[in-house]
Amino acid sequence: MELRARIPAGPIQQKWDTHRFEMKLVSPANKRKYDIIVVGSGLAGASASATLGELGYNVTCFCFQDSPRRAHSIAAQGGINAAKNYQNDGDSVYRLFYDTVKGGDFRSREANVYRLAEISTAIIDQCVAQGVPFAREYGGQLANRSFGGAQVSRTFYARGQTGQQLLLGAYQALAREVAEGTVKMYPWTELLDIVVVDGRARGIVVRDLVSGKISSHAAHAVVLATGGYANVFFLSTNAKGCNVTATWRAYKRGAAFANPCFTQIHPTCIPQAGGYQSKLTLMSESLRNDGRIWVPEKPGDNRPAAQIPESERDYYLERIYPSFGNLTPRDVASRRAREMVDSGRGIGQERNGVYLDFRDAIQRLGREAVAERYGNLFDMYRQITGENPYVVPMRIYPAPHYTMGGLWVDYNLMSTVPGLHVIGEANFSDHGANRLGASALMQGLADGYFILPYTIGDYLAQAKFDPVDESHAAFREVELQVEALTKRLLDVNGSSSVDTFHRELGRVMWDRCGMSRNESGLKEALAKIPEIRERFWRDVRVTGTGESLNQELERAGRVADFLEFAELICVDALDRNESCGGHFREEHQTDDGEAKRDDDRFAHVSVWEYTGRGNAPALHKEPLEFEYVQLAQRSYK
Amino acid sequence: MRIALHVWRQVNAGARGGFERYDVPGITEHMSFLEMLDVVNERLVEQGKEPIAFEHDCREGICGSCGMVINGEPHGPVRRVTACQLHMRSFADGDEIWLEPWRARAFPVLKDLVVDRSALDRIIQAGGYISVRAGSAPDANAILIPKRNADMAFDAATCIGCGACVAACPNGSAMLFSAAKIAHLAAIPQGEPERFRRAYQMVAQMDAEGFGSCTNHGACEVACPKEISIDFIATLNRDLVRAELGWGAER
Numbered sequence: 071m072e073l074r075a076r077i078p079a080g081p082i083q084q085k086w087d088t089h090r091f092e093m094k095l096v097s098p099a100n101k102r103k104y105d106i107i108v109v110g111s112g113l114a115g116a117s118a119s120a121t122l123g124e125l126g127y128n129v130t131c132f133c134f135q136d137s138p139r140r141a142h143s144i145a146a147q148g149g150i151n152a153a154k155n156y157q158n159d160g161d162s163v164y165r166l167f168y169d170t171v172k173g174g175d176f177r178s179r180e181a182n183v184y185r186l187a188e189i190s191t192a193i194i195d196q197c198v199a200q201g202v203p204f205a206r207e208y209g210g211q212l213a214n215r216s217f218g219g220a221q222v223s224r225t226f227y228a229r230g231q232t233g234q235q236l237l238l239g240a241y242q243a244l245a246r247e248v249a250e251g252t253v254k255m256y257p258w259t260e261l262l263d264i265v266v267v268d269g270r271a272r273g274i275v276v277r278d279l280v281s282g283k284i285s286s287h288a289a290h291a292v293v294l295a296t297g298g299y300a301n302v303f304f305l306s307t308n309a310k311g312c313n314v315t316a317t318w319r320a321y322k323r324g325a326a327f328a329n330p331c332f333t334q335i336h337p338t339c340i341p342q343a344g345g346y347q348s349k350l351t352l353m354s355e356s357l358r359n360d361g362r363i364w365v366p367e368k369p370g371d372n373r374p375a376a377q378i379p380e381s382e383r384d385y386y387l388e389r390i391y392p393s394f395g396n397l398t399p400r401d402v403a404s405r406r407a408r409e410m411v412d413s414g415r416g417i418g419q420e421r422n423g424v425y426l427d428f429r430d431a432i433q434r435l436g437r438e439a440v441a442e443r444y445g446n447l448f449d450m451y452r453q454i455t456g457e458n459p460y461v462v463p464m465r466i467y468p469a470p471h472y473t474m475g476g477l478w479v480d481y482n483l484m485s486t487v488p489g490l491h492v493i494g495e496a497n498f499s500d501h502g503a504n505r506l507g508a509s510a511l512m513q514g515l516a517d518g519y520f521i522l523p524y525t526i527g528d529y530l531a532q533a534k535f536d537p538v539d540e541s542h543a544a545f546r547e548v549e550l551q552v553e554a555l556t557k558r559l560l561d562v563n564g565s566s567s568v569d570t571f572h573r574e575l576g577r578v579m580w581d582r583c584g585m586s587r588n589e590s591g592l593k594e595a596l597a598k599i600p601e602i603r604e605r606f607w608r609d610v611r612v613t614g615t616g617e618s619l620n621q622e623l624e625r626a627g628r629v630a631d632f633l634e635f636a637e638l639i640c641v642d643a644l645d646r647n648e649s650c651g652g653h654f655r656e657e658h659q660t661d662d663g664e665a666k667r668d669d670d671r672f673a674h675v676s677v678w679e680y681t682g683r684g685n686a687p688a689l690h691k692e693p694l695e696f697e698y699v700q701l702a703q704r705s706y707k
Numbered sequence: 708m709r710i711a712l713h714v715w716r717q718v719n720a721g722a723r724g725g726f727e728r729y730d731v732p733g734i735t736e737h738m739s740f741l742e743m744l745d746v747v748n749e750r751l752v753e754q755g756k757e758p759i760a761f762e763h764d765c766r767e768g769i770c771g772s773c774g775m776v777i778n779g780e781p782h783g784p785v786r787r788v789t790a791c792q793l794h795m796r797s798f799a800d801g802d803e804i805w806l807e808p809w810r811a812r813a814f815p816v817l818k819d820l821v822v823d824r825s826a827l828d829r830i831i832q833a834g835g836y837i838s839v840r841a842g843s844a845p846d847a848n849a850i851l852i853p854k855r856n857a858d859m860a861f862d863a864a865t866c867i868g869c870g871a872c873v874a875a876c877p878n879g880s881a882m883l884f885s886a887a888k889i890a891h892l893a894a895i896p897q898g899e900p901e902r903f904r905r906a907y908q909m910v911a912q913m914d915a916e917g918f919g920s921c922t923n924h925g926a927c928e929v930a931c932p933k934e935i936s937i938d939f940i941a942t943l944n945r946d947l948v949r950a951e952l953g954w955g956a957e958r
């Protein structure tokens with residue numbers, strides 16, 4: 071397998087411009103002759119579908135929820151970054167670029183990140199024009215807040231519901247194209263495989279989740295915008311339906327998987343309570359703007375927070391990182407929280423959290439101003455825990471949240487399978503080993519509104535297409551395989567529910583391949599995962615039939631894929647014998663416990679190629695070069 | 708805790724449904740309502756029975772997937788929250804709890820508690836957007852918007868499209884849902900050019916989908932988990948009148 075990143079030559083500031091000029095165009099009259107499939111209707115998929123529709127392509131868009139508006143992007147809380155410098159605090163495209171490369175601990179592509187920073191400003195313009203009700207100042211200008219890993223205020227937000235408002239903007243743009251007839255929407259439809267004909271992605275096989283019918287869709291190009299895989303941990307901040315199925319099945323059809331072990335553990339989530347818990351709830355990073363994180367100085371201190379005097383509190387992030395304080399990047403903040411809990415200074419009944427305290431903010435700004443900024447998050451917290459965060463500090467703890475890894479793509483966002491493009495969280499692109507807060511929304515929309523619509527044209531204009539439709543033998547063959555898999559799941563007829571296995575897998579992944587990793591733990595996981603998988607295929611019980619709405623069957627298919635994919639994560643984590651960003655190998659840390667990279671051996675993207683069932687995946691390396699941001703030990707002190 | 712559930716079970720859209728009773732011991736008050744249903748479903752699966760179908764995804768009250776009528780109330784007894792944000796501490800040991808799908812002419816039941824809400828998508832497709840091509844927007848601060856208007860737009864825009872308002876309405880009207888979108892886009896200057904066309908077309912679509920008309924019951928506002936105000940319906944009505952006089956008459 072040859073990896074061609076296709077990064078344009080020239081100075082970084084001009085690469086994208088030059089590239090846009092050099093790409094081939096599809097003439098307006100010809101666009102409607104091209105069929106494009108977009109799988110996913112989150113920020114990436116909805117924005118891409120809408121924009122491709124506007125351009126005149128013939129688009130079909132799929133999602134597994136009952137409406138495209140329910141994609142997981144809807145749940146994003148805190149905000150979206152853009153280098154607008156509206157605050158006049160020294161921000162610039164270059165600074166956003168710099169912060170993102172550094173925040174990602176030097177494991178992303180400079181050219182991609184620069185392009186992202188450059189496009190960020192147009193995203194805000196676009197969203198405002200669509201009617202997204204961002205927060206504003208009294209003078210009518212847009213307001214900003216700060217996020218981790220930055221010393222400027224560049225985050226745009228809509229209270230604690232930024233993802234919702236951005237997604238509704240994209241969803242409405244999509245709705246308009248559906249009405250225009252340029253996009254046909256298939257909700258409640260799950261992708262179960264990709265169809266490759268003569269080396270090119272030419273379509274997909276899907277299951278209608280209401281009728282159970284399996285069918286094929288052919289096209290000239292396929293775009294995956296299917297989100298991230300943090301649910302491999304079972305408990306995560308992701309929506310319950312988030313899965314790896316689309317990208318995993320594409321992997322098995324030849325799309326290489328990049329950096330699967332780069333997973334992000336978010337520092338501020340509501341701690342787990344009880345074994346029946348079905349998911350973890352994020353408390354937005356934006357809370358770290360005004361909330362102060364602390365634990366009692368003495369281990370085992372049982373007093374309620376209010377009774378612990380100032381002098382006996384350890385505001386550990388402010389102490390260790392005086393210049394970034396509570397706004398250190400996520401990976402750093404998460405590891406420190408764990409350290410506090412592991413040293414016996416955890417708080418709450420189960421001693422499994424740290425405090426996020428708004429006492430000082432309420433004193434300084436008043437309760438109303440705090441409510442204005444975070445009201446809905448406070449309500450959500452109260453609803454879940456039964457505690458009032460205006461009065462007692464929040465309890466928080468890290469939880470799996472985001473996945474930087476994903477299908478490998480070149481500068482044009484195309485995978486190693488020609489014609490198969492991957493956008494949003496599903497690709498590995500721009501965040502390196504750690505994503506900065508408020509940058510996923512930015513990336514999803516950059517990919518969907520402003521990058522893919524150009525680059526896919528370049529592919530379509532150059533490729534020679536044989537006429538292929540759903541009657542092609544390749545489609546029937548894949549359909550039969552999909553039907554066989556469905557039948558196999560239903561036929562096991564064992565005794566344990568799908569969730570039992572998912573929970574067990576999640577536990578192994580969290581313990582052995584979560585916030586920190588080491589060689590022996592990873593090896594243990596690699597022994598354990600196949601064993602769970604084998605038991606799954608022997609003992610899972612999927613009730614009902616394949617010819618009807620069957621949520622157990624949907625889940626079973628997703629968990630079956632997680633059970634395979636988890637192994638690849640661990641293989642990658644074991645191979646990457648260094649620490650970087652969210653990938654913390656205990657063997658490699660600095661004296662004060664920070665991630666210690668090994669740039670000589672690991673300044674590359676690890677790209678895994680499927681080599682057939684039961685075979686070890688093949689590793690390819692895309693070297694990373696840093697011309698503009700000097701490789702250095704990250705410091706937030 | 709031990710509770711008893713009476714759940715609407717219906718095999719598919721064509722089948723006749725009915726309530727089935729489940730005895731549910733071993734529940735704790737910290738569980739969310741949906742986690743309680745997860746437990747019930749796991750037990751059903753272990754007995755080889757089909758679990759209860761219900762929609763859910765985010766489990767944080769934002770995606771609008773979950774929706775069920777709990778003891779006669781859409782999203783259950785606690786105001787301003789979705790079914791997924793309910794906790795068992797809102798119920799008492801020994802409670803009998805009745806679970807039904809949304810009931811409305813425009814929302815056919817597909818299975819158990821799952822209904823087809825695609826009619827809401829079609830209302831948005833009829834005009835619930837601002838037409839702006841990607842890449843053609845002016846600088847975001849070029850048009851200043853008073854904070855008051857931006858806040859009002861936001862309050863209307865928080866609608867999650869769950870359909871509880873429709874389920875609560877004795878007429879099965881989608882007025883609150885439609886009004887929320889119309890008021891959101893009417894509160895900001897960008898929404899102005901298509902304002903009356905939007906109101907006219909969305910309401911026409913609502914009628915075409917078989918939603919009932921609004922007779923000011925106010926049940927929608929009570930059921931709405933996002934506190935969408937019934938005042939927005941007044942905005943809708945005003946815009947509709949102007950649409951019929953102006954834009955509608957032009958057609």
Ligand SMILES: Cc1cc2nc3c(=O)[nH]c(=O)nc-3n(C[C@H](O)[C@H](O)[C@H](O)COP(=O)(O)OP(=O)(O)OC[C@H]3O[C@@H](n4cnc5c(N)ncnc54)[C@H](O)[C@@H]3O)c2cc1C
Pocket residue numbers: 109110111112113114115132133134135138140141142143144145146147148149150232233259260261262295296297298307308309312313315316352354471472493494495496507508509510511512514
């Ligand atoms: C709680 C939470 C808060 C967050 N807050 C922020 C924030 O403040 N700022 C920020 O920048 N980022 C935030 N993030 C991250 C960000 O929300 C996501 O990374 C981003 O929204 C992903 O968008 P996406 O379009 O790539 O995928 P998604 O929104 O996950 O959409 C995936 C789509 O793919 C479809 N799909 C998936 N699999 C299949 C299949 N097999 N067949 C058919 N369809 C399929 C789904 O139906 C869905 O439409 C947050 C994440 C979480 C979990």
Ligand code: SF4
Pocket residue numbers: 865866867868869870871872873883884887927930931932933934935
């Ligand atoms: S108006 Fe309220 S009840 Fe109706 S769909 Fe929107 S959020 Fe749900």
Ligand code: FES
Pocket residue numbers: 762763764765766767768769770771772773789790791792
């Ligand atoms: S599951 Fe998303 S709102 Fe309830």
